[in-house]
Amino acid sequence: MPVKVNTDKCTGCKECVASCPFEAIEIKDEKAFINEYCQSCMACITVCPEGAIVETETDKAKPEKAEGHKGVWIFAEQRNGKVGSVAYELLGVGRKLALDLNTELSAILFGATDADAQELIKWGADKVYHSKDRIFENFNDEPYSQMLTRLINEYRPEIVLAGATPIGRSFIPRVAARIRTGLTADCTSLEIEKDTGNLLQIRPAFGGNIMATILCPNTRPQMSTVRPRVMKRGGYDANRSGEIVDVRAEGISSRTKVLESVKEVSDITVNLQEAEIIVSGGRGLGDPKGFKIIEELAELLGAAVGSSRAAVDEGWIPYRHQVGQTGKTVCPKIYFACGISGAVQHLVGMQSSDIIIAINRNPEAPIFNVASYGIVGDLYEIVPLLIKKIKEAKGI
Amino acid sequence: MKIVVCIKQVPDTAEVRINPETGTLIREGVPSIINPFDMHAIEAGLNIREKTGGKVTVITMGPLQAESALRDAISMGADDSLLLCDRAFAGSDTWATSFTLSKAIGKLGADIIICGKQAIDGDTAQVGPETAEFLNIPHISYVRKIEDVNESSIRVQRMMDEGYDVVESPFPVLLTVVKELNEPRLPSLKGKMAAKKAVIQKWGASDILADENDIGLKGSPTQVKNIFTPEARSGRKMLEGAPEEQIDALFQELRELKCL
Numbered sequence: 001m002p003v004k005v006n007t008d009k010c011t012g013c014k015e016c017v018a019s020c021p022f023e024a025i026e027i028k029d030e031k032a033f034i035n036e037y038c039q040s041c042m043a044c045i046t047v048c049p050e051g052a053i054v055e056t057e058t059d060k061a062k063p064e065k066a067e068g069h070k071g072v073w074i075f076a077e078q079r080n081g082k083v084g085s086v087a088y089e090l091l092g093v094g095r096k097l098a099l100d101l102n103t104e105l106s107a108i109l110f111g112a113t114d115a116d117a118q119e120l121i122k123w124g125a126d127k128v129y130h131s132k133d134r135i136f137e138n139f140n141d142e143p144y145s146q147m148l149t150r151l152i153n154e155y156r157p158e159i160v161l162a163g164a165t166p167i168g169r170s171f172i173p174r175v176a177a178r179i180r181t182g183l184t185a186d187c188t189s190l191e192i193e194k195d196t197g198n199l200l201q202i203r204p205a206f207g208g209n210i211m212a213t214i215l216c217p218n219t220r221p222q223m224s225t226v227r228p229r230v231m232k233r234g235g236y237d238a239n240r241s242g243e244i245v246d247v248r249a250e251g252i253s254s255r256t257k258v259l260e261s262v263k264e265v266s267d268i269t270v271n272l273q274e275a276e277i278i279v280s281g282g283r284g285l286g287d288p289k290g291f292k293i294i295e296e297l298a299e300l301l302g303a304a305v306g307s308s309r310a311a312v313d314e315g316w317i318p319y320r321h322q323v324g325q326t327g328k329t330v331c332p333k334i335y336f337a338c339g340i341s342g343a344v345q346h347l348v349g350m351q352s353s354d355i356i357i358a359i360n361r362n363p364e365a366p367i368f369n370v371a372s373y374g375i376v377g378d379l380y381e382i383v384p385l386l387i388k389k390i391k392e393a394k395g396i
Numbered sequence: 397m398k399i400v401v402c403i404k405q406v407p408d409t410a411e412v413r414i415n416p417e418t419g420t421l422i423r424e425g426v427p428s429i430i431n432p433f434d435m436h437a438i439e440a441g442l443n444i445r446e447k448t449g450g451k452v453t454v455i456t457m458g459p460l461q462a463e464s465a466l467r468d469a470i471s472m473g474a475d476d477s478l479l480l481c482d483r484a485f486a487g488s489d490t491w492a493t494s495f496t497l498s499k500a501i502g503k504l505g506a507d508i509i510i511c512g513k514q515a516i517d518g519d520t521a522q523v524g525p526e527t528a529e530f531l532n533i534p535h536i537s538y539v540r541k542i543e544d545v546n547e548s549s550i551r552v553q554r555m556m557d558e559g560y561d562v563v564e565s566p567f568p569v570l571l572t573v574v575k576e577l578n579e580p581r582l583p584s585l586k587g588k589m590a591a592k593k594a595v596i597q598k599w600g601a602s603d604i605l606a607d608e609n610d611i612g613l614k615g616s617p618t619q620v621k622n623i624f625t626p627e628a629r630s631g632r633k634m635l636e637g638a639p640e641e642q643i644d645a646l647f648q649e650l651r652e653l654k655c656l
Contacts, residue, residue, distance in 0.1 A: 002487075002613070021623060022517075023407055023428070035459045036486040040613065041620040079558070138561070141525070142534055166556050170537035173525035177494060182617030185490075185520035200621070206407075206517055213621040255534040256565040259551070264559035334650075355653070357646065373649060374634040375642050385643045393647070 002040045002056050005032045009052035016044035016053060021210055041212070068156055069220035072098040072105050075148065075162035075172070076120055076128075078112040079139065080261070083119065086163030090226060091124040092234035093190055094161055097199070098126075100192040101158070108151065110136035110144060114244070121242035124234040128242065129155075133249035138261055139167050142254040145174035151247065152179060157221045159199055161190070164225035176223050182216030183223040188230045188352070198222070204348050229273065229331040230352045271304040272321065277334045280306035280323060280350075281316075284339020284360060284379060288316035293383045294338060300390050306330065306350075308340045324349035338379045342367025359383065397450030400506040401441040401474065402497055402527070403434040405458055405465040406517040430465045433512025435580040436573050441510050442473045443578065444545055451475045453504060457485055457496055463596050471583035471591035478504070482600035487613030490518075494526035496611050499604035502531060508550070509570040513538060524572035535570040536563050540577055 012030035024037035025044060032044075032053065044053045074094045076087035091107065098105040107125040109117055110133075117128040129151055135143045144167075152160065152175065160175075162168035164186040176183035189202035193215075199222040201214040216222040272278065279298040281291055291305070298305045306323040307316070323330050325345040335353035340346060342358070342365055350356070351370045358371035359379045368374045375382055408429045430438075441452040454469040456462050457480040466477040480500055488496065501509060509528075514521035521537075528535035540560065541553040551564045555574055583591070601611055608614060633649070635642040 036481070036483060037459060038486055039489075039620045040487055041623050043623055079556070084557075139556075140563075141537070145529070166538055166554075169521050170525055170535075173490070173494075173522040174529040174535075176522075176617075177491065177526040177529035180491070180617070182489065182491060183522060184618060185518075185522055205519060205623075210623050210625060212623045215619045215621045216617050217619060219617045256536060256563055256569075258561050258563050260562040261556075262559045262562070355650075368632070368634070371632055373646055374632060375646065376634070377639055377642065381639050382643065385639055386646070389643050389647055 003034055003038060003042065003044065004054060004056050005034060006052045006054060007031045009050045011050055011052075013049065015047045015049060019043050019047040021206060069158040071103050071155070071157045072101065072159045073152075073157040073161070073221070074105070074107050074125075075160070075168065076107045076109045076116075077139070077163055077165060077167045078109070078116065079167070080263075081112055081116075081137075083109070083112055083116050084163060084165065084167075084228075086165060086168075086226070086228040087120065088123045088233045089228065089231040090161050090163065091120065093226065093231040094159075095124045095234045097159060097190060097192055101197060103158070106157070108148065110147060117244050121244075122236055122238055122240050124240075126242050127245060129245045129247050131247045131249055133252075135249050135252060135254070138258045139171075140254050140256060140258050141171040141174060142256060143249065143252045144171045145178070146252050147247075147249055148172075148175050149178045152221060160221045160223045162223075162225050164227045168225045172223065172225055179221075181219040181221060181223060182214075183225070184214040184216070185225050187224045187226050188348075190224060190226070190231075199224070227329060229329050272306055272323070272328050272330055275304035275330070275332050277301045277303035277336075278306045278323070278330055278332045278350075278353075279303045279336040279338065280308065280340060281311055281338050282308035282340030282346075283310035283314065284341070285311065285316065286339075288314075290339070290380075291317055293380070293387070297336070297383055297387055297390075300387060300394075301334075303334075303336075304332075306335075308343070308346045310340075310343075337367050337371070338383060340367055341365045342370065397444065397448040397508065398504070398506045399441045399444055399450055399452045400501055400504060400509045401434070401437050401452060401454045401469070402501075402509065402511045402523070403438065403454055403456050403465055403469060404431045404512075404515045404517075405429070405456065405462045406431045406515055428461070428464070430468055431512050431515045431517075433514060433516070433573065433575065435512075436575055436577050437510040437512045437571075438469050438472055438474065439578045439580040440539075440542065440571070440573050441508075442581070444508060444542070447545055448547070450507075453478060453506075455480065455497070455500060455504075457481070457488070457493060466596055467591040467594060468583070470594050471587040472581055473584070473587050477594065477596050479596050479598045480600075480604070481598050484601040484606075484608060484612050487616060488611065489616035489618045490520050490522040490526055491617050492611050492613075492615035494523050495530055495615060496604065496606060497523065498527045498530035499606050500599060501527070503604055507567040507569075509533075509568070511570065511572045513572050513574050521572070524570060528570040531568070531570070533568045533570060534565050535572070536565060537572045539571045539573045542577070 022037045074090035106127040107120040184201040281294040307321045358367040453476040454474045455478040511524040538555040544551040
């Protein structure tokens with residue numbers, strides 16, 4: 001463990017216990033004791049008033065970084081032959097990383113068509129490794145993980161990104177396990193560390209209460225799944241050209257069988273995730289009828305209606321409208337938060353919106369910490385005024 | 397049927413608050429619970445046992461106090477339990493955790509292994525699929541319904557972004573489950589008695605014949621570099637004045653940004 005307690009200095013004040021996000025510090029015989037949950041995040045070192053917690057020598061026995069790994073890869077998932085929008089977002093962030101590392105950006109495509117592979121190039125890929133074998137038509141963990149593992153072993157990229165979708169989060173872990181490298185789940189920000197060239201993988205944990213920066217310093221590739229609708233797409237260039245490498249699924253097999261693929265999607269969820277403007281209501285509405293004015297404003301703006309978990313739990317609006325950790329992650333141009341206090345669980349689902357307009361009675365509400373524009377006031381006064389103003393502007 | 401359910405003891409994150417002055421987590425009085433998704437995994441294990449017969453073993457990796465999570469699972473009706481507890485496991489990331497679990501499960505033997513979709517503290521959802529890969533068995537993630545289970549195979553619904561897939565697998569198989577799958581039962585009186593009396597089996601690194609380079613901090617490819625609280629957005633504007641003035645100001649701003 002790279003953190004240890006100097007028991008001579010420790011006064012048993014418990015500051016460190018409170019600071020530890022992993023429940024890894026206990027007080028035993030009036031001294032701090034670091035247990036097995038320690039993730040070496042070093043949070044305790046800074047809070048200890050006695051300087052009793054110190055970093056121990058780092059372990060030198062780690063395997064040397066595998067040499068010869070080069071290039072940034074993104075996994076472009078498809079479902080029913082349609083490439084998911086997360087693929088284009090990955091190309092956006094992947095291009096940025098490839099520029100910083102002065103290397104190539106490649107996309108991996110299983111299933112779909114030649115035209116889809118060409119699209120990936122227009123959205124920024126230099127190269128597409130494409131397999132059109134029928135075994136990849138429907139998503140299935142074993143063939144997907146076997147094939148991606150094989151490609152990584154053969155071409156040795158230094159970074160592999162995939163969407164943190166049901167597909168990416170299911171099969172990418174198998175690839176990381178097999179290759180014996182690190183995988184960071186559900187990243188919301190990715191950067192290259194200047195001195196080392198390592199990938200800084202930033203992700204929320206504890207239901208969004210804290211953010212953690214994760215490194216994979218000694219093994220390659222560095223792998224991350226990336227939360228959809230957080231990264232911006234790169235530029236589209238219809239004249240861009242690149243290379244398509246045809247790869248074959250010889251010897252790939254599966255023990256699980258996908259018998260059927262059933263589509264079951266409500267228009268509302270689609271609307272929420274595609275909407276340019278979202279108007280959301282929360283507990284501050286005080287009443288299910290409050291959603292009437294939310295809906296009125298939304299209709300006027302051609303916006304979708306969202307809600308906080310509190311309003312869903314109260315039974316004021318169905319779950320499919322819920323935005324946040326346990327609902328949908330959204331990224332509209334404008335997000336109106338009306339009567340939403342801004343619990344972190346809500347914020348993680350909407351804080352990458354371009355513009356956030358918060359209307360809340362309580363000036364201390366955490367929603368104002370992420371707001372672009374804050375209005376302290378009664379939403380039943382503010383929203384109708386806004387509706388009136390928009391109507392005037394539209395000449396209705 | 398040998399059913400193994402993997403669980404994790406976690407702080408109840410719904411209760412975790414941030415101290416706005418220090419930016420640290422306020423952990424005081426936050427209870428430790430069985431990861432909520434794992435409750436559904438336990439329920440699924442008990443359900444399958446009721447259909448096919450067999451034995452449900454719950455396992456967890458953690459410090460000694462994780463024993464209480466295992467006792468809670470026994471009170472719901474699990475037959476057996478195993479605590480993987482060793483200082484050498486400390487600092488494990490998902491790779492090392494999955495490796496450790498797979499060594500233990502390999503030694504126990506299992507037809508079906510069930511995990512919660514993810515733990516609410518780490519939210520990675522990686523340990524289930526990684527464990528399956530180490531065991532060299534198939535897995536099915538996000539199971540929301542078990543359509544059929546018999547002596548040799550299982551057919552389930554796997555939740556996807558826009559609907560679900562029906563997936564069939566032979567045994568052994570690992571499933572990760574979502575909350576929609578079932579409603580976890582409450583402990584019975586008989587279960588509570590059993591939990592009280594149960595002797596919790598404990599294994600360390602030597603019991604699972606794990607190489608020290610594959611477990612704990614040494615076996616973990618990823619490292620936590622630092623943790624921090626989410627930042628406030630820069631350039632926030634609080635609008636002032638009477639409601640009408642605020643609305644006018646907002647309108648002006650949005651116009652300038654060509655948003656309306």
